[in-house]
Structures are given as structure tokens and as C-alpha cells.
Amino acid sequence: MDFTFRNTLSPLQWGLIAATALGVFALYFLKLRRAPLEVPSTLLWKRAIDDLRVNSLWQRLRQSLLLWLQLLLLALAALALLRPGWKGSDVQGQRLIFLVDNSASMGASDAPANAQRLAAAKETVGNLIDQMDRGATGMIISFADQPRVVQEFTANTRLLRERLETITLTSRTTDLLGALKLADSLANPAQVAIEEGGVETPVVTPEPATLYLLTDGKFADVKDFSLGNLYPIHIPMGSLATNNLAILALSVRRSETNPASQQAFVQVANFSDEPRQIDVELTLDGIFLDARGAKVGAQEATGMTFALGEAAGGKLEARIATDSLTAAGDKLAIDNVAYAGINDIEPGKVLVVTPGNIALETALATDRTKRYGEITFQPPRILEEPEYQQAAATGAYDLVIFDRCTPKESPRANTVYIGELPPGPTWRDGENPAPKISVPQILDWNRAHPLLANIELGNFDIVDSLALPLPPGGVPLIDSADGPIAAVAPREGYEDVVLGFPILVAIDGKLQRNTDWINRHSFPTFWLNVLDYFVGERSEALRAGGQPGQSLAIKPVTNLREIEVALPTGRTTKLSRQGDEPFQLHDTDTPGVYTVSEAGTTTQRLAVNLFSRDESDIRPRTPTAAEGEAPTAITIGATAVGQAAPARQELWRPLLLAALVVLVVEWYIYNRRVYL
Amino acid sequence: MPADLLPPDLMAQLERLELVTRKVFRGRMKGERRSKKQGQSVEFADFRNYVPGDDLRSLDWNLYARLDKLIVKLFLEEEDLHVYVLIDASPSMGFGEPTKLEYAKQLAAALGFVGLVRSDRVVIDTLGQAAGAKGPVLRGRKSVARMLDHLASIEPTETTSLVDGVKKFCLRNRGRGVVVLITDLLDKSGYDAALRYLVGQRLDAYVIQVLSQEEIDPAMVGDLKLLDCEDDDFAEITVSRPLLDRYKRTLDAFTAGAQEFCSKRGLNYLLAHNELPVKTLLTNYMRRRGLVR
Numbered sequence: 001m002d003f004t005f006r007n008t009l010s011p012l013q014w015g016l017i018a019a020t021a022l023g024v025f026a027l028y029f030l031k032l033r034r035a036p037l038e039v040p041s042t043l044l045w046k047r048a049i050d051d052l053r054v055n056s057l058w059q060r061l062r063q064s065l066l067l068w069l070q071l072l073l074l075a076l077a078a079l080a081l082l083r084p085g086w087k088g089s090d091v092q093g094q095r096l097i098f099l100v101d102n103s104a105s106m107g108a109s110d111a112p113a114n115a116q117r118l119a120a121a122k123e124t125v126g127n128l129i130d131q132m133d134r135g136a137t138g139m140i141i142s143f144a145d146q147p148r149v150v151q152e153f154t155a156n157t158r159l160l161r162e163r164l165e166t167i168t169l170t171s172r173t174t175d176l177l178g179a180l181k182l183a184d185s186l187a188n189p190a191q192v193a194i195e196e197g198g199v200e201t202p203v204v205t206p207e208p209a210t211l212y213l214l215t216d217g218k219f220a221d222v223k224d225f226s227l228g229n230l231y232p233i234h235i236p237m238g239s240l241a242t243n244n245l246a247i248l249a250l251s252v253r254r255s256e257t258n259p260a261s262q263q264a265f266v267q268v269a270n271f272s273d274e275p276r277q278i279d280v281e282l283t284l285d286g287i288f289l290d291a292r293g294a295k296v297g298a299q300e301a302t303g304m305t306f307a308l309g310e311a312a313g314g315k316l317e318a319r320i321a322t323d324s325l326t327a328a329g330d331k332l333a334i335d336n337v338a339y340a341g342i343n344d345i346e347p348g349k350v351l352v353v354t355p356g357n358i359a360l361e362t363a364l365a366t367d368r369t370k371r372y373g374e375i376t377f378q379p380p381r382i383l384e385e386p387e388y389q390q391a392a393a394t395g396a397y398d399l400v401i402f403d404r405c406t407p408k409e410s411p412r413a414n415t416v417y418i419g420e421l422p423p424g425p426t427w428r429d430g431e432n433p434a435p436k437i438s439v440p441q442i443l444d445w446n447r448a449h450p451l452l453a454n455i456e457l458g459n460f461d462i463v464d465s466l467a468l469p470l471p472p473g474g475v476p477l478i479d480s481a482d483g484p485i486a487a488v489a490p491r492e493g494y495e496d497v498v499l500g501f502p503i504l505v506a507i508d509g510k511l512q513r514n515t516d517w518i519n520r521h522s523f524p525t526f527w528l529n530v531l532d533y534f535v536g537e538r539s540e541a542l543r544a545g546g547q548p549g550q551s552l553a554i555k556p557v558t559n560l561r562e563i564e565v566a567l568p569t570g571r572t573t574k575l576s577r578q579g580d581e582p583f584q585l586h587d588t589d590t591p592g593v594y595t596v597s598e599a600g601t602t603t604q605r606l607a608v609n610l611f612s613r614d615e616s617d618i619r620p621r622t623p624t625a626a627e628g629e630a631p632t633a634i635t636i637g638a639t640a641v642g643q644a645a646p647a648r649q650e651l652w653r654p655l656l657l658a659a660l661v662v663l664v665v666e667w668y669i670y671n672r673r674v675y676l
Numbered sequence: 677m678p679a680d681l682l683p684p685d686l687m688a689q690l691e692r693l694e695l696v697t698r699k700v701f702r703g704r705m706k707g708e709r710r711s712k713k714q715g716q717s718v719e720f721a722d723f724r725n726y727v728p729g730d731d732l733r734s735l736d737w738n739l740y741a742r743l744d745k746l747i748v749k750l751f752l753e754e755e756d757l758h759v760y761v762l763i764d765a766s767p768s769m770g771f772g773e774p775t776k777l778e779y780a781k782q783l784a785a786a787l788g789f790v791g792l793v794r795s796d797r798v799v800i801d802t803l804g805q806a807a808g809a810k811g812p813v814l815r816g817r818k819s820v821a822r823m824l825d826h827l828a829s830i831e832p833t834e835t836t837s838l839v840d841g842v843k844k845f846c847l848r849n850r851g852r853g854v855v856v857l858i859t860d861l862l863d864k865s866g867y868d869a870a871l872r873y874l875v876g877q878r879l880d881a882y883v884i885q886v887l888s889q890e891e892i893d894p895a896m897v898g899d900l901k902l903l904d905c906e907d908d909d910f911a912e913i914t915v916s917r918p919l920l921d922r923y924k925r926t927l928d929a930f931t932a933g934a935q936e937f938c939s940k941r942g943l944n945y946l947l948a949h950n951e952l953p954v955k956t957l958l959t960n961y962m963r964r965r966g967l968v969r
Contacts, residue, residue, distance in 0.1 A: 034899045034900055034901040034912055035898060035899065035900050035901065036900070036901045036910075037896065037900050037901070037902055037903065038903045038904075038906065039771075039902045039903065039905065040767075040768035040769075040862055040891060040905060041768050041769045041860075041862035041902075041904055041906065042902050042904040042909050042911040043863075043864055043904075044861050044862070044891075044923060044926050044927055044930060045911040045913060045923065046900055046909075046911050046927075047926045047930075048919060048922040048926045049911060049913060049919075060886055064914060065916070086962070109815075176877040213919075269873065289937075375788070519810060523768075526946050
């Protein structure tokens with residue numbers, strides 16, 4: 001325990017208080033007001049007083065109960081002004097940076113008196129601000145997934161306190177690195193002056209700053225960061241014995257067996273030390289659908305499947321039952337509910353423009369591919385027809401595959417070009433035609449790209465191909481010794497995939513294979529990936545929404561320039577866009593279902609959920625302590641950050657209360673003449 | 677006649693008492709008491725051989741006839757007793773309920789009555805009287821009314837110190853007898869010198885210290901400035917339990933000191949307070965001390 005005083009008065013003011021004490025003494029002994037009383041003789045009284053005087057000054061003072069009470073009152077007041085406190089580290093340094101975590105996990109109500117961690121953190125920072133020395137400056141930064149400067153360096157503690165109160169809880173995840181970088185850049189601006197000789201000298205002398213980190217530590221260790229002049233102190237928030245039940249995932253998919261019906265998948269997790277029964281209730285637009293329960297072991301997660309049937313579109317909500325929450329002592333509310341938007345099933349539209357490609361037709365004719373929607377095969381002459389041109393301009397297709405043909409303009413759809421380049425200059429590297437190469441040797445392919453998932457491409461040959469010039473933002477899919485022969489590149493809101501090599505070629509009026517890829521398993525898999533990526537999962541994933549704070553890209557069904565989005569808060573916001581870019585919704589701080597209306601008709605429902613294991617596992621990091629050193633739970637770069645006790649507890653309030661009691665006692669004694 | 681000084685029932689009780697002295701005194705007139713001195717009365721005391729010059733009237737002729745020797749018969753002398761009551765009438769005696777002076781007057785009246793009834797010579801003086809101004813000399817039951825009138829005229833206004841008053845008393849009254857000094861002894865110059873005068877007079881002296889109840893157990897509170905009623909002296913006190921305890925100890929030491937002083941010098945000391953009935957004081961305490969019987 002570290003008992004300290006903090007002086008709040010100047011020497012002059014202390015002098016005044018000392019003078020007050022002397023004044024009380026003087027007034028007491030001068031005794032301006034004594035009731036006169038005539039007695040037969042003062043002889044015996046004088047003797048009695050003299051006896052007491054002879055005894056000691058103490059005897060004399062002992063009678064003066066009121067004097068003592070007054071002095072005690074004064075002493076208590078002086079002590080209160082000294083602001084004694086304990087159980088805290090002194091504020092170190094002249095420059096203080098308070099990094100306050102306001103991510104979702106800081107909403108756990110496991111601080112003392114069931115307060116939220118953020119409230120406790122703010123109180124702690126408030127106490128630290130109170131302890132700042134004269135002339136010390138402080139800065140407040142709040143951080144979740146993005147850091148925010150709440151208050152720049154200032155010595156104005158009142159301003160700091162006011163600004164501190166503006167920090168509110170967010171539903172976001174935690175990223176410490178961004179906050180550290182911001183703190184570092186603000187604390188030590190990297191300004192250098194280059195003198196004539198070429199010597200760089202910092203304009204501002206680097207000054208050390210103490211970094212108070214108020215967080216529960218639910219984030220990955222920060223690896224690549226050098227603290228430099230920052231001296232971090234970690235003030236851990238939250239209790240180590242905290243329980244939480246969470247929904248970590250909620251998704252709606254078409255049933256594998258029955259494409260017309262949908263299923264909801266819920267993943268629940270138990271972040272406590274005992275197995276818990278977790279019951280989940282599912283509602284659609286507020287109407288109860290189903291409930292499931294599962295026994296989930298400590299620190300484990302489990303999945304539940306709900307059959308939704310042919311459910312109409314609406315807001316799906318999964319909620320952990322109150323009984324389960326109460327039994328487990330759940331401390332974080334935000335992850336007890338998950339949202340999903342069910343959109344009316346709209347089968348994808350795929351157009352294949354081909355002069356005839358039996359291999360492609362076979363690959364796209366499986367039962368599995370049919371689930372993604374309607375696949376139409378048309379000859380290249382359709383490109384000239386106004387029917388197609390209108391459909392292409394309005395974005396009626398999800399995917400258009402151009403086999404050995406090119407339209408005049410790219411359609412408003414994702415495209416795959418086989419053996420040809422898309423129209424326009426972007427894929428042409430100026431006006432130069434793409435160089436033709438023969439028997440390219442495949443060196444590598446982009447295994448990380450979903451289009452090439454589960455595909456082995458090393459086992460086939462290609463006769464002729466184009467060496468593709470990569471447009472800006474393009475990603476090579478297949479690399480040959482002479483350059484990429486397959487690539488994907490974004491175009492406005494869409495993506496173009498180009499296979500530089502045709503699959504079949506017409507030679508002398510007969511179709512011949514240009515590659516033996518069609519004999520490999522990877523060929524139909526690739527086309528399935530294409531459908532999955534452009535028609536199936538990707539769009540569904542897009543419509544699944546995101547995490548709070550992330551901007552939502554909304555791909556409209558129609559080609560309107562303006563849409564309306566109803567937020568879960570009840571507000572409605574209008575979005576507009578340039579060209580064919582998806583709409584960007586930034587106001588996504590509230591978890592829930594965001595409903596998109598296009599021209600007054602609800603077309604999409606996007607869900608925003610926390611779904612973060614790190615945030616839901618709200619138990620703070622367990623600190624490890626070397627002997628004789630502060631426990632550490634966080635490592636920044638190579639530095640293990642020592643923990644500090646929460647800020648000091650102030651004693652001046654009870655002292656002032658005691659002074660008040662003394663005052664009352666004094667008043668009582670004065671009125672009742674209580675004898676000592 | 678102020679009846680409150682000497683109520684009839686008290687008078688009836690006092691009739692039976694008489695003042696006693698342990699010392700041999702020469703009375704000036706024949707009294708009603710047997711003196712330790714031999715003299716002329718009807719009460720036989722002793723025989724002794726005749727020496728020339730003796731009064732022939734006192735020869736015991738019967739013995740001369742039987743023994744052929746001249747033997748003189750001695751008789752006890754009967755004489756009067758000089759009783760002095762000396763009252764301290766300083767302002768400090770004017771405190772209490774009844775005031776200490778009232779009490780002293782009652783006591784003086786009672787003692788004087790006993791003396792008058794027994795035909796003793798009673799003088800009631802105050803300390804403030806001048807050396808030359810003698811008080812009335814009272815004798816016989818007929819003087820009771822005069823005595824009471826004299827007592828009633830005494831007021832607590834005299835400012836003479838104890839020692840001066842006693843000294844003047846001694847100058848005024850050279851005779852022997854019993855002196856009863858009724859005072860509170862609260863004199864800043866001390867009581868030693870005053871009492872020594874009494875010792876030097878070879879009087880059979882009684883000192884009755886009268887204190888008021890408020891002096892014995894003061895019921896005062898708060899921060900006080902105590903003003904002495906006799907001089908301009910004052911004492912500033914804050915009443916507290918320790919101070920009151922200390923005062924009581926001081927008072928006890930004061931009275932004990934006076935008692936010790938008196939007993940060492942053959943003076944009789946008695947402590948009375950203003951709420952003790954005079955009757956009780958006379959019939960119990962004084963009888964025990966041998967002043968009355």
C-alpha cells in the first residue's frame with residue numbers, strides 16, 4: 001500500500017491555515033467573552049487554578065475541550081486539503097497519454113459495483129488527471145478498431161475531465177497498434193530540420209511520455225511497434241472471474257439438400273469455467289420461430305442448426321435465453337443477440353456467350369451449378385441485339401461469360417473472358433495487342449484466391465495463350481514463364497476474369513482442344529468456383545453484412561443512383577453513388593439489421609454483428625509476474641508492460657465528513673456544556 | 677425582637693444548656709457558675725491550715741474543738757463567665773441561602789442566649805468594630821432582646837481584614853473568657869496571624885468556620901470570570917470536571933489546614949455550613965467539643 005499526500009495549496013495558503021490555527025489558540029486564551037460571576041472569594045479558585053497551572057500546560061489544555069475540537073476540525077480540514085490517498089501509483093512524468101479502450105468488451109459490467117469497465121476506466125483516468133502535477137500535460141485517446149484523439153495535450157485538467165466524459169462505449173473490436181501509432185505520432189512528432197551540411201536534427205526535442213493503457217487486453221499482442229519515448233503502464237480493467245455467453249456466428253444459407261429452403265446456423269460459445277446450458281431463441285421480425293439448447297463445455301463453442309423452411313424475407317434474430325444468461329452470470333450484453341437478414345431468394349442469372357463450347361456446357365450443366373441460378377447459353381450474335389444490350393446496361397446478369405468473343409462495352413455484371421480481352425484500354429497496356437505465346441509453362445497459381453480454391457493446375461498443357469498485361473488492381477491467377485495467362489481485375493463495382501487461353505479453338509471449321517485441362521478434375525471445379533464466387537457465396541457473404549464500425553458495401557439490385565437504408569436505431573439515411581460503385585454505408589456502429597430500400601421497395605437486409613471471439617472472451621489477460629516486479633499481461637514490441645494498481649483512493653471526502661462530525665460535537669458541547 | 681434569629685422552640689432547648697470553659701478565669705462579678713477558683717460560696721471545697729491573715733470567719737470551729745488546731749474551710753467560688761462572640765461581617769459573609777452572616781447571627785444569638793440565661797457576661801462584636809468602640813455588654817435574661825436587636829443591626833458591609841479585626845478585638849477586650857469567632861476564614865492575607873492573636877490572649881477560643889453550600893459544591897458552568905466581592909480580584913476559569921475536583925481538593929485542604937492549625941494551638945475548630953441547623957450544631961457538635969453542656 002502506497003500512502004501519499006498531494007498538496008493542493010500554495011505555501012501562502014498554508015501560511016493562512018497555520019495563522020488560523022494560531023488565531024484559534026489566541027482567541028481561546030484571550031477569551032473575549034466570559035460571563036462575570038460574583039463569588040465570596042476567589043481565594044480557593046485561584047489556588048485551584050494555580051495547582052492546575054503548576055501541573056502542566058497539558059492540564060490546562062485538557063480542560064479546553066472546545067479548543068481541542070476546534071483544532072481537530074482545523075487539522076482535519078488541513079489534512080483533507082493535503083488530499084491523502086493510497087493504493088495507487090503516483091502519476092509519473094510531465095506528459096501523460098491516457099489510452100482508453102472503448103471496444104465492445106469494455107461494456108462488460110464486472111467492474112466494482114457492477115459498473116461497466118469503461119465507466120471504471122473513466123473514473124480511474126479522472127483520478128489520475130486529478131493527480132497531475134502543476135504544469136503536467138495530458139492527452140486522451142480512445143480506441144476500439146480505430147483510435148480517436150479525445151483531447152490533445154493540455155494542462156487544463158478541467159478540460160481533460162470534460163472531454164473524458166465524452167468517451168462512449170462502442171460495439172467495435174480492438175486494435176491497439178493504431179492507437180499506439182497515433183499516440184506516438186502525437187507525443188513525438190517526427191519533425192526534422194536538415195541543416196546545410198545534411199545533418200538531421202529533430203526540431204522538437206523528444207520528450208518522454210507516460211502511456212496509461214486502460215484496457216482489458218482483449219487483443220493480439222502488438223509485435224511491430226517500438227515504444228521509443230513512451231513509457232507504458234497497463235491499468236487492467238475487469239475481473240478475472242467473469243463469465244460470458246456469446247453468439248459467435250449466425251448465418252443463413254440455402255439448404256444443401258433442398259435449394260428452395262433455408263437454414264440458420266448459430267454458433268454459441270461459453271466463456272466460463274463450467275459447462276453451461278445455452279438456450280437460443282430464434283425470432284423472425286419479432287415472431288418466435290424456434291428454440292434450441294445445448295450443453296456447452298467450459299471455453300468451448302458449439303453450433304446449432306435451425307430449419308427455416310421457405311421463410312419469407314425479414315430480420316432474423318437469435319437471442320440467448322434469459323434463464324441461461326442468469327444462470328451463467330453473463331456480464332456482456334452485446335453478444336447475447338445476433339442478427340441476420342433473410343432476403344427473398346432470387347436465383348442468379350448467368351449468361352454464357354459462346355459460339356459453342358461443349359466442355360464449358362458440360363461443366364456448367366451439373367446439378368450443383370444449377371443451384372446458383374439460371375444459366376443461359378447464347379451465340380455471340382446476341383451481343384448485337386438490343387434485348388441483350390438493355391439487360392447488360394441495367395445489370396440484369398450476375399455473371400456473363402464471353403467465350404472467344406468480346407462485347408463492345410462491358411456489361412454491368414461480373415465477367416469472365418475466355419481467350420479474349422475485355423473491351424476498353426485497361427487490359428490492353430495502351431494500344432498494343434497482348435503478345436501471343438505458345439505452350440506456356442505454368443509456373444504457379446494463386447492458391448489464396450477463392451477462384452482457385454481446391455484446384456491443382458500443374459498437370460495440364462496449353463497450346464496457345466495470350467500473355468496478359470495486368471490492369472491496375474489486377475491480380476494474376478495463373479503465372480507462366482512468359483507472364484500471367486489468367487488474371488482478375490476490378491472494374492467499377494464488378495470484377496473481370498480473363499483466361500488468356502481458349503479452351504476449344506475452331507481450326508478449319510472443327511473444334512479442337514487448346515488445352516487438356518478439360519480432362520482434369522480441376523476444370524469443373526474451377527467453373528464451380530466461378531459461380532460460387534460471383535453468384536453464390538460471395539454475394540451472400542456481401543449481404544451478410546459486417547462488424548460494427550466497418551463500412552458496408554451495398555450492391556443494389558437496380559441501377560438507381562440513390563437508395564435508402566433504415567438503420568437499427570430507427571433512423572433512415574439516404575445514400576448516393578458515383579457510377580456503378582456499390583453504395584458505402586459508414587454509419588454501422590449499432591449491431592442489427594440494416595434494411596435497404598430501392599425506390600421504396602425493400603430489396604436487401606444486411607446484418608451487422610460483433611461476432612468476435614476476442615471481444616466475447618471478456619476475461620482479461622491473466623497477468624504473469626516475475627518476483628519483485630509488476631505483473632505483466634501485455635507485450636508491446638519487446639516490452640512487457642507492467643501493470644499498475646488502479647488509481648489511488650482519495651481520503652478527503654471521509655476526512656471532510658469527520659470534520660463535519662467534529663463540528664457537530666463541538667456545537668453540542670458548546671450548547672450543553674458537557675464536562676470532560 | 678427579630679424572632680427568626682432565635683425561635684421559641686430553640687430557646688426552650690437552649691435553656692437547659694450552659695457554656696463551659698476549661699480554663700480558670702477570674703470573673704469580675706459573682707456569677708451562677710462554680711469556678712475552678714476557690715472563693716466564697718456555700719459549696720465546700722477543702723480544708724487547709726490557718727495562716728495569719730486569713731479571714732477568721734472561715735475557721736472551722738468544730739475542728740478546732742476536736743483537734744485543737746486552727747483549720748480554715750475553703751469554699752468554691754461562684755463567678756460569671758465572659759463570653760465573647762466575634763462575628764465576621766465582611767461582604768463575603770453575605771453569600772448563601774441563608775447567608776453565612778445570617779447563620780452566624782443565629783449561632784451568636786443561640787450562644788448569647790445560653791450565656792445570658794446563665795448570667796454570664798456576653799459581648800457580641802464584629803470584626804469591623806473600631807478598637808475603642810466597645811459593643812454592648814449584656815448580662816442576664818433581660819438583655820436577650822437587646823442582644824437580638826444588636827445582632828439584627830449587623831450588615832455584611834465591613835471591609836476589615838480578619839487579622840485587623842481580631843487584633844482590635846483583643847485590644848478592646850483584655851479580660852479572659854470564652855471567645856467564639858464565627859467567620860468563613862476566606863481572607864487573602866491568611867488566618868494564621870489572626871488566630872495567633874486569639875492564642876496569645878489566653879482565651880478559650882472557638883473558631884467556627886461557616887461556609888455556604890455554593891462554596892462547598894459549586895454549581896457553575898461555562899467560561900466564567902469570577903469576581904471577588906471584597907476586592908477587585910478576579911479569576912478566569914472554564915468550568916470542567918477536573919477543575920471542580922481540583923477546587924474541592926483545595927477546599928478540603930484549606931479546611932483541614934485550619935483545623936490542624938487550631939488543634940496545634942489549643943483552639944477549637946468547627947466547620948459548619950449554612951444549611952446545617954443551629955440547633956444541631958449546638959446540641960451535637962458543640963456539646964461534643966465541650967463548649968456547652
